Amino acid sequence: MEKVVLVTGANSGIGLALCERLLSQDGELRLCLACRNMGRAEAAKSALLTSHPQARVDLLHLDVGSARSVLRAAQEVKSRYPRVDHLYLNAGIMPNPKVDIKAFFKGLFSSNVINMFATAEGLLTQQDHLNSDGLQEVFATNLFGHFLLVRELEPLLGQEGHPSKVVWTSSSNALRSAFSLEDFQHRSGTEPYSSSKYASDLVSLALNRHHNAQGLFSSVICPGLVMTNLTYGILPSFFWSLLMPIMWFIRMFTNTLTLTPYNGAEALNWLFLQKPESLDSRAKYHSLTSGLGNNYTQPRQMDIDDETSEALYGKLLELEKVVRRQITEEAERQ
Numbered sequence: 164m165e166k167v168v169l170v171t172g173a174n175s176g177i178g179l180a181l182c183e184r185l186l187s188q189d190g191e192l193r194l195c196l197a198c199r200n201m202g203r204a205e206a207a208k209s210a211l212l213t214s215h216p217q218a219r220v221d222l223l224h225l226d227v228g229s230a231r232s233v234l235r236a237a238q239e240v241k242s243r244y245p246r247v248d249h250l251y252l253n254a255g256i257m258p259n260p261k262v263d264i265k266a267f268f269k270g271l272f273s274s275n276v277i278n279m280f281a282t283a284e285g286l287l288t289q290q291d292h293l294n295s296d297g298l299q300e301v302f303a304t305n306l307f308g309h310f311l312l313v314r315e316l317e318p319l320l321g322q323e324g325h326p327s328k329v330v331w332t333s334s335s336n337a338l339r340s341a342f343s344l345e346d347f348q349h350r351s352g353t354e355p356y357s358s359s360k361y362a363s364d365l366v367s368l369a370l371n372r373h374h375n376a377q378g379l380f381s382s383v384i385c386p387g388l389v390m391t392n393l394t395y396g397i398l399p400s401f402f403w404s405l406l407m408p409i410m411w412f413i414r415m416f417t418n419t420l421t422l423t424p425y426n427g428a429e430a431l432n433w434l435f436l437q438k439p440e441s442l443d444s445r446a447k448y449h450s451l452t453s454g455l456g457n458n459y460t461q462p463r464q465m466d467i468d469d470e471t472s473e474a475l476y477g478k479l480l481e482l483e484k485v486v487r488r489q490i491t492e493e494a495e496r497q
């Protein structure tokens with residue numbers, strides 16, 4: 164049977180580049196683009212079919228920021244496919260980003276400049292708000308919706324003799340300093356993006372602990388700094404044009420400025436080809452691009468521990484119960 168691959172946030176940026184690369188790799192794939200905007204999803208499908216006319220590309224309506232939408236979409240997946248071989252949890256948002264310009268120029272002339280361009284530590288804040296489920300939107304979109312999707316699709320992930328891979332698009336901006344177990348939704352801080360990405364690293368580790376035996380293997384990747392809708396939302400395009408020469412120069416000294424979605428999808432594509440049992444639960448797989456433009460993937464140990472990972476996993480299971488109860492009660496009232 165052909166491999167089934169589902170990609171969230173597949174209609175643009177790194178997700179779309181991954182789809183292109185996967186289809187070039189394996190013409191037999193059954194590729195499912197899971198997107199919240201069906202117009203954009205159709206456009207992405209047409210683009211993919213232009214370069215791969217024989218490809219089997221399906222669309223699925225999925226808003227990962229809405230628990231109801233996730234449950235509905237998961238039902239649809241269960242009715243369409245007997246199993247899911249690769250589940251790419253790639254959709255992500257960074258709403259209302261603000262760059263600390265003073266910190267940027269201070270960092271630019273310090274020995275920390277390479278780390279600053281790689282992680283944005285101390286540079287970026289965002290303004291978040293509650294969504295219709297009463298959850299912080301960044302947490303709900305980048306983490307919880309994906310967690311719920313994995314929970315719902317468990318019966319399709321890792322069947323007898325067919326291990327499945329779950330891959331989270333995390334970030335080098337996943338920083339322990341932005342995350343707190345007591346405030347795992349990041350209600351009170353100003354770095355919800357960083358917190359949600361750190362949480363995805365922790366959850367991936369917990370998924371491996373709980374589900375490797377059944378054949379579900381979870382990994383996290385970092386695409387590097389890639390020019391996409393998400394990054395174009397951070398600064399006006401005029402600033403990006405000014406910054407580009409600096410970024411190309413810095414690329415001589417650090418390989419984390421992958422810049423194009425194709426390069427950024429390197430680690431996602433690399434993971435597709437690996438035996439799941441050979442992967443390291445504690446490593447983040449980084450897409451890297453050399454000064455000469457060569458792409459490669461490198462594992463780097465994550466700053467995570469079992470205790471925090473298990474505690475967060477427990478809290479997410481509790482929250483899942485609350486959200487499911489809320490949805491059932493609302494359905495009963497209608």
Ligand SMILES: NC(=O)C1=CN([C@@H]2O[C@H](COP(=O)(O)OP(=O)(O)OC[C@H]3O[C@@H](n4cnc5c(N)ncnc54)[C@H](OP(=O)(O)O)[C@@H]3O)[C@@H](O)[C@H]2O)C=CC1
Pocket residue numbers: 171172173174175176177178197198199200203225226227228229253254255256304332333334335385386387388389390391392393394
């Ligand atoms: N660009 C970079 O430098 C880096 C990006 N990343 C991560 O890479 C991932 C992909 O982002 P990137 O390609 O850069 O940015 P894009 O904005 O191009 O892609 C994000 C994708 O996620 C989708 N999405 C957002 N919210 C939802 C939702 N509620 N439900 C379903 N889909 C949704 C978007 O759909 P729509 O078109 O409808 O908005 C879009 O397809 C993200 O997780 C991001 O955090 C990590 C590190 C660096």
Ligand SMILES: CC(C)=CCC[C@@H](C)[C@H]1CC[C@H]2C3=C(CC[C@]12C)[C@@]1(C)CCC(=O)C[C@@H]1CC3
Pocket residue numbers: 262263264267279280281282283286287333334335336387388394397398402406
């Ligand atoms: C002139 C001026 C104010 C420049 C600021 C440069 C920043 C906009 C970039 C420096 C490091 C970048 C970075 C990201 C976004 C843009 C920068 C902050 C990400 C946070 C984008 C999303 C990620 O997940 C990781 C990236 C790390 C580096």
